[in-house]
Amino acid sequence: MSRQLLLEIVPTQSPSLDNTVVGANAAALEAARTLSPGRALYLWGPPGCGRSHLLRAMIKDKKARLIDIATAPEEMMALATLSADLNRAETIAVDDIQEMTAQQQAAVFALYNRWRELAATDQAFRLVVTGDRAPMMMSLREDLRTRLGWDLVFRLEPLSDAEKFEALSAYALNRGLPLSEDVLDWMLTHYTRDIRQLFALVDALDRYSLSKHRNVTVPLVRQMLTDREFLQS
Numbered sequence: 001m002s003r004q005l006l007l008e009i010v011p012t013q014s015p016s017l018d019n020t021v022v023g024a025n026a027a028a029l030e031a032a033r034t035l036s037p038g039r040a041l042y043l044w045g046p047p048g049c050g051r052s053h054l055l056r057a058m059i060k061d062k063k064a065r066l067i068d069i070a071t072a073p074e075e076m077m078a079l080a081t082l083s084a085d086l087n088r089a090e091t092i093a094v095d096d097i098q099e100m101t102a103q104q105q106a107a108v109f110a111l112y113n114r115w116r117e118l119a120a121t122d123q124a125f126r127l128v129v130t131g132d133r134a135p136m137m138m139s140l141r142e143d144l145r146t147r148l149g150w151d152l153v154f155r156l157e158p159l160s161d162a163e164k165f166e167a168l169s170a171y172a173l174n175r176g177l178p179l180s181e182d183v184l185d186w187m188l189t190h191y192t193r194d195i196r197q198l199f200a201l202v203d204a205l206d207r208y209s210l211s212k213h214r215n216v217t218v219p220l221v222r223q224m225l226t227d228r229e230f231l232q233s
Contacts, residue, residue, distance in 0.1 A: 015057040020050065021159060021167040021195055028154035032058050035152075037090060038124035040115060042148045044131045045156035048194065051130040054156070055093050058128055064091040067108075069099045076107035080114045091126040097148075098131045098138060105144050112147040159195060161188060168198050177206045179216055186218045191225075 022029055028043060032054055035041055043051045059066060067076055079092060092115075094108055108129070115127045131138055134155070135148035159167070165184055172179045179202075187198055201221075208224040209216050224230060 014060065015053045016060055017054075017057045019199075020054055020057055021163065023159040023163045024157040025050070025054075025154070028054070028156055031152050031154060032128075035126050035128070037126055038119035040112070040127040040129070040151035042129045042131065042135060042151075042153045043156055044133055044135075044153070046132065046158060049156040049158045050195075051156050052095055053196065055095055055128055055130050058126075059091050059093045063089055064093060065089045066093050066095065068095040069104070071104070073101070073103035073107050076104060077110060080107055080110035082114070089125055091128060094127075094129040096131065097129055097140065097144075098133065102141070105141050109141065109144045109147065112144070112150065116150070161193075164188060164193065164195055164198065167195060168202065171199055172202050175202065175206050177202065177209070177216065179205075182218055183216055183221060186221060191221075 017029065017033055020029060031041055035058070043054060045051055056066070058064075065079060067079075079089070092111065094111075097105075097108060100108065112127065115125065118124050129148060131148070135145050135153060138145050138148065140148075165188065168184055168187065169179060187201060191201060192198060205216050205221065205224065208227070208230060209220060211230070212220070214220055
């Protein structure tokens with residue numbers, strides 16, 4: 001089986017608020033949809049909870065700047081000091097703040113200060129940050145930890161197996177590809193529990209079943225995952 005090859009030919013969907021699976025996170029999703037300029041949102045939770053997906057979904061259709069571990073501290077500080085063209089950014093998104101260096105943390109601290117300073121002006125912007133723990137549990141500089149809790153804070157809960165099962169079934173039906181409980185169970189227990197990769201698997205199965213003129217069964221799923229010709233086509 002070559003899961004990597006499969007994901008290379010059938011990339012996961014681009015994050016959007018419409019393809020975000022809600023689960024127990026309805027309040028956080030609503031906050032993401034309605035966040036206005038001058039407001040800040042901190043999303044936290046364990047790996048697999050969808051925090052990065054939701055952050056990227058929020059910036060997909062807006063003028064936005066994404067900051068992550070690969071962003072140079074100088075670039076981040078330029079946003080905070082207005083030496084960059086901040087007027088073009090309606091949303092500034094900071095992903096996985098727990099991984100950032102001391103210099104990057106200093107830049108995010110300055111960015112929070114600039115966000116508050118401009119919150120009531122026509123230059124106000126949305127600030128969205130993700131991390132793996134609650135603000136006061138983060139291993140960050142103290143003054144930055146407190147700023148994470150300045151406005152809206154939501155813990156994101158990972159999807160339960162039942163929620164993933166339901167989301168996967170609905171996604172397949174929407175593509176006109178009804179999947180049996182046996183197939184769905186196999187996918188969740190033998191392939192992956194990452195919902196984005198499971199959606200990509202459904203997309204691939206749709207193509208593969210059409211090419212083979214066969215209904216989707218567990219043996220067909222296994223066959224596809226070992227079909228080098230299909231995976232490399």
